[in-house]
Amino acid sequence: MPALDVAGEFETIERLLRPLAHPEWGRGLADDVAVLPSRPGYDLVLTKDAIVEGVHFLPDDPLDTVAKKLLRVNLSDLAAKGAEPFGYLMACCWSERCGWPEREAFAAGLAEDQARFGVFLIGGDTVKTPGPAVFSLTALGWVPEGETVSRGGAQVGDLVFVTGTIGDGLLGLRAARGELSLAPERLEALITHYRTPAPQLDFAKVVRELATAAADVSDGLAADVAHIAKASGAGVELNLAVLPLSAAAQAWLDNRVDAQAALSILAAGGDDYQIVFTAHPRHEETLRREAERRFTRLTKIGAVTDGAGVTVRYGGRVVPMKQGGWTHD
Amino acid sequence: MPALDVAGEFETIERLLRPLAHPEWGRGLADDVAVLPSRPGYDLVLTKDAIVEGVHFLPDDPLDTVAKKLLRVNLSDLAAKGAEPFGYLMACCWSERCGWPEREAFAAGLAEDQARFGVFLIGGDTVKTPGPAVFSLTALGWVPEGETVSRGGAQVGDLVFVTGTIGDGLLGLRAARGELSLAPERLEALITHYRTPAPQLDFAKVVRELATAAADVSDGLAADVAHIAKASGAGVELNLAVLPLSAAAQAWLDNRVDAQAALSILAAGGDDYQIVFTAHPRHEETLRREAERRFTRLTKIGAVTDGAGVTVRYGGRVVPMKQGGWTHD
Incomplete structure (x- = not known):
């Protein structure tokens, strides 16, 4: 969809995000969609949290740490369900303070955490916003079929x-x-x-x-x-x-x-x-x-x-x- | 994660979003995650687009149409890949104009389109933002294994x-x-x-x-x-x-x-x-x-x-x- 400055977003995808993409499932971030093969015997667990500048992170937090926080708060949801994460989709709505160096820092933070946690970018969206930055991430993980831990199984005496x-x-x-x-x-x-x-x-x-x-x-x-x-x-x-x-x-x-x-x-x-x-x-x-x-x-x-x-x-x-x-x- | 006014977000989930949830995969929106069983023989196709108030929709667009646009721009990506959509995760970052009646309209718009397109909400996040509203959606669809249409297959003479x-x-x-x-x-x-x-x-x-x-x-x-x-x-x-x-x-x-x-x-x-x-x-x-x-x-x-x-x-x-x-x- 058209953004305020499409060329900047194109550069962001080409130079900063594509190197983070899963070689196969992410389709080089060139195809609007990610495609995941089925994994029989496993359930797919999905979670999605958004973080807003000034609400969930501070306007002077360095962007590499903002990227890591975005990824980690979602991975935390997967960990608590017993899931093993493997990938994520991400929508970046950049505020005015997010120039090229800030975007580079953001991508560098993701690259570090991808290596640390064994996950890959598989798709998403990048646009500008006239307001505070908003980043939204959908994290994906596998759990052996039927083994996802719920909130609802606690027994008296546990x-x-x-x-x-x-x-x-x-x-x-x-x-x-x-x-x-x-x-x-x-x-x-x-x-x-x-x-x-x-x-x-x-x-x-x-x-x-x-x-x-x-x-x-x-x-x-x-x-x-x-x-x-x-x-x-x-x-x-x-x-x-x-x-x-x-x-x-x-x-x-x-x-x-x-x-x-x-x-x-x-x-x-x-x-x-x-x-x-x-x-x-x-x-x-x-x-x-x-x-x-x-x-x-x-x-x-x-x-x-x-x-x-x-x-x-x-x-x-x-x-x-x-x-x-x-x-x- | 804590938001400015968690009670309002809780009400939004309980009263407006839960009725939209897939009965099984969405886990009643009560479990931080969605859980999808594997579907052997099919690939899962995922796409994620965000829309920003003042950029992708107008500040006076009615919220029911904003919700529909959010869903439809993502479903359009799936359609172009030959995928059959079935569900979505959504992050709502509500701006100040999004009071209860506006949120009701938003949910009503989604309910109409869920019926029209045969899709269900399976998870997501709802928070407030001091800036323009941002809505992000991850849409999910099935394609028979290996049949996802790419951008890259055009042949001379087509x-x-x-x-x-x-x-x-x-x-x-x-x-x-x-x-x-x-x-x-x-x-x-x-x-x-x-x-x-x-x-x-x-x-x-x-x-x-x-x-x-x-x-x-x-x-x-x-x-x-x-x-x-x-x-x-x-x-x-x-x-x-x-x-x-x-x-x-x-x-x-x-x-x-x-x-x-x-x-x-x-x-x-x-x-x-x-x-x-x-x-x-x-x-x-x-x-x-x-x-x-x-x-x-x-x-x-x-x-x-x-x-x-x-x-x-x-x-x-x-x-x-x-x-x-x-x-x-």
Whole structure:
């Protein structure tokens, strides 16, 4: 479809995006479509997230990190479903700050992450927008037939686990906005996490084999656990006292007067891109061993119960939580 | 991922988008991902186009037509490849003018077109943007294994055909901007075409079986034919004198002093969403019969030749054309 400056978009495709394309399925980005052969015995898992300048990333975030964040937030959805990603389609709506050097940085960021995660570009669209930049990505992965992990399989008595650490996304955003006072290396670590979260793809296979339900932590731990509880028709109890924290988040927490309130903020924060999942207690040992083999931090943060919704406790007391994305109070 | 107003997006998913979801593959839009079973013997064809308010649609276009245009420009890509569409993922970045009634209209437009074209929503994302609205859609279709029509198969001696009429997209944009003086019913017809183009899905099967190369007419007829010529390593001669026009476009042409210049503008215009394709001359009869059966206008507009690029003629003379999206002069 005609854009404001088609020649610039043509150059972008020819020189920056084509080198990222899957040699066969992407058809050299020269054919309007991607063509995927069927893979009998496997289901195709698809997810699509858009990120908007000023909403999901900051107007002064470097474009290579914006590209990586775009790809990673989508790969995180696939990891939480037990899928193995292989490709993506992408629509770039470039804002005025996206000149040629910025587009080169964007493509370089994608190239690095393609190598890291084993995925290829297979198609998409590139246009200009007079407003803030918007990038949309559709990520594709394979799962052996029928093995996609849903949100809805948690059973009463299951344990709740989360990979990695919680709260770095929110604190990273605040650090990037200059709102935190911490040692420079702490701020740096948080900002890096905010800009380039690390999806837990190494752990996807473990989740696929052992989890009864799973979600990625994007809306906020409490909200994402609430999604699992609702879809499973069960309740979940979370223990705020064991929330896994990075060294930087711990340093931030150490400066708070009210630890309970501070942990509640982190549990509601979002942008963590970890996997939260439920599993039968008999798998706890195996889960710990598999996590150790992969150098993945794994924390038992709660249990599935009768009832409904999420109950958050701290030192035995029930903590009132605004449950983020899905309630209306 | 957290948005400016997550509750509004939650309502949008629950009340407006969930009713559009494929009952199985979309997982009730409650699971971050879509899951497609494999279909042995078929290739999956994917395409992704984004549309930006103020660039690809006008800020006062009704939202139901915006939704239809979004879906149709993507379905048009599938039709030109011979694919049968069945589903789509969509990312909505709502601007401030997109309140609840506008979102309802958007969903109603999609519901109508889902019924018309036999497709379902299977996943996506909904967020707010402080800038112009951006909508991105990934459309999915099936093609029997190995039968996807490319741009690159045109042979010297093939004929060039186009479905429908050319120029209504460009004239419709001008009409919507109030730049044309024509009878009200002509203006209305052109605006309708601009807002809700009609992808030639009925003709996809014919293209798949008989075309050697095909593209949808989105960048402009001359530019899209140039894509075919380049990918096929051949030249194409187009006859501007036989450009198929709607009654409204003909009325516009009748008021021009220089018919050749006017037709050149239409051939460069874009936003037509017809299929331009090449086929061996022995199929001409069959193509005409298949087109008639489907009430599809089909016009022979040229031939594939030795050489390179597109040569446009009018009454025997060569017409200088700026070839739109892909040249740099």
